[in-house]
Amino acid sequence: MFIVIWQFEIAEKKIAAFEAAYGPEGDWALLFRSSPEYRGTELLRDAYVPGSYVTIDRWTSEEAFRAFRKERDGDYEKLDRTCDDLTAKETRIGAYTA
Template sequence: MSKVEIIDIIWEYTVKEKYLDQFLRIYSPDGEWAKLFREYPGFIRTDLKQDISDQFRFITIDSWVSYSSFSEMKERGKKEYEYLDKMCEPFTNEEKHIGVFRNINEISDT
């Protein structure tokens, strides 16, 4: 049996107050980013988390069945990905890629 290794791609954002509504709409689990990701095999979900002590600080967690699934989406959906990335640039004061993490709890046999 082979193992399925779920990965999470985590980003941190500090959002400009005047763009908070747009950010929430586009980065939500039903937002534009998740819609793009859903077009490709291997996408599981997007979670959006807000810091309880700073209403303008967020993290996103995009879960994929493998890093190769995510990489394939970035390659095949390059134009759409770059368009969304550019469109969302004004929303934040800071954007930081935290990293790609193996989800230990969800490693399972297939």
């Protein structure tokens, strides 16, 4: 299993749109589902810090994730630009094997 974790800070007025785009049924998950190697996304909201979120994306392997990025890089970058205005801050926490 290969896991990619991102942390986000979201302005209160953009929370609903962010959750819709980054949740397990959101735009990112729909894009990722084009790969049979994608295993799902979790969206976690911080219980104590308003507007603080973490996403956890799971793939069968690092190779599968890299192949997806190579094949769908244009779509990935386009969606990333579309979602830029939803986040105040975006930080990749890391990419891990399990």
